[in-house]
Amino acid sequence: MKSLTCKQGFLHRFVDFSESHPDNVAIRNLDADETVTYRALRIRAEECNGLLDGLGISPGVKVALVLPNGVDFIAYYLAIIGRGAIPVILNHKLTAFELSNVLRIAQPVLIVTTDTLCEQHLETLQPFRSLILSTGDEPSAPLPKNAVIASGLPRQALPLSLPEDDAIVSVQFTYRGVGKPLAVTHRYLDLTQSSDGLHEQFHPQGIGSVHLVTLPLYAIFGLSVMMVFPLSIGATLLMTNTLLNRDLAQVLSEHQVTFACLVPDVIRYFNARLVKRKGALLPLHPRLMIYSGGSHLPADEAEKLGKLLGCAPVLQGYGLTESMPVIVQSSVGAVHRGAMGQPISGVELRVVDAHGRDVAAGAIGELWIRGPMVTPGYEDEPQLNAYSFRDGWFHTGDLVWRDDEGHVFFYCQRLRISKIKAQMVDLAEIESIALQHPDAVRAKAYIVPDQKEVNVLHLSVEGNGGLSQNDVSTLLARYLSGFKLPKFIEIVPLKEEIHAR
Incomplete structure (x- = not known):
């Protein structure tokens, strides 16, 4: 894959689509019965940018997003990077203990969250300046002393400043078996290149394609595959936080979804429900691609969902918070049953033994990866970095094997970490x-x-x-x-x- 220039980065592309196709739908929110065009999303992001400007947010400072999936999350994310600030993206479902741990490490100058979450974490948020978005209900408790309510601030739309370099566009947290959260950064062009590398393995997507957003955007997999990718190609994000309460087949058929990602637990859930579904198969988009990520999916579950829906089997991908998605099964090439896939463009990988020697095809070893998508290290963790990042290679801790054609198969995790419900x-x-x-x-x-x-x-x-x-x-x-x-x-x-x- 060729090296990108800043003018090819995802925010540049989004702004271009907001001008060339302003009335195309960027987001359709099923939960709120809300439709947002590319032009409207850009205006919304510019209004958020104006609020951040009024609060004195300057380039290079950290702004934490503690928000559920939705239009507000996307608009504020675009606004933060459109100011040259650094988004710290946090799971809004964290406990007070977990949230205080990551905030203590990140030290943002501002936290953007909802009034409901603010009440839930009142004591934790007290030391920080907060911008509170209303959920429509009156607060039942006083807000933190450093909090301001967004609806009470003057509205002024400010144009987004497009990155002129490979700026940091996300700080996220992961674990490595050492008992504490670790901060990981990703950069503008690297995130764009990861999305482009994935797209090379997919049936072509773009204007008119519909991407079902079910993964949390606070995770790098959701951020890159479910937001950055579709907004950089002019696709529509079909968003819902209530998919488990819906008929998956009906959603896919009614909206002619072309691309969807589901975690293994959700796939097992819908397999159990669809077995009981009566009636004929519903018409799906002829090139619907369903991918699984977040943790390993057994091959029989992947095939079962395809049969129950009447589409191709679920394909798999692999990535880490430290690397973004880097391995994927191709929808346009040969699929090897049970494989995670092959590396996307720009990614190198090795499978090595305990002495760092490459193993033969079929032998189990630790997966090492390198490329522009891989973070250079954890923030302020020199000792751990010296162990995990060596000679440009990231030692994933995942044990895998490859077949003769280079397809990678997951075996198990070597470190004292694991995935439960696709969460670390x-x-x-x-x-x-x-x-x-x-x-x-x-x-x-x-x-x-x-x-x-x-x-x-x-x-x-x-x-x-x-x-x-x-x-x-x-x-x-x-x-x-x-x-x-x-x-x-x-x-x-x-x-x-x-x-x-």
């Missing part, structure tokens, strides 16, 4: 919270796949006397998001106490 889980973090209980002495979190190859989180805690499963589960729920909570908790009496008896 750091086993060391869970153990550290369990050990906050005064009667807990040792803790061990581990993963056991169930009969459907779904990762199930287990926790064993060794402790004194009256330590109970309820004690541990209550403690974990106070600090951690629901997907990090173990399904099974085992309490083991201290060995010293057993011997004493």
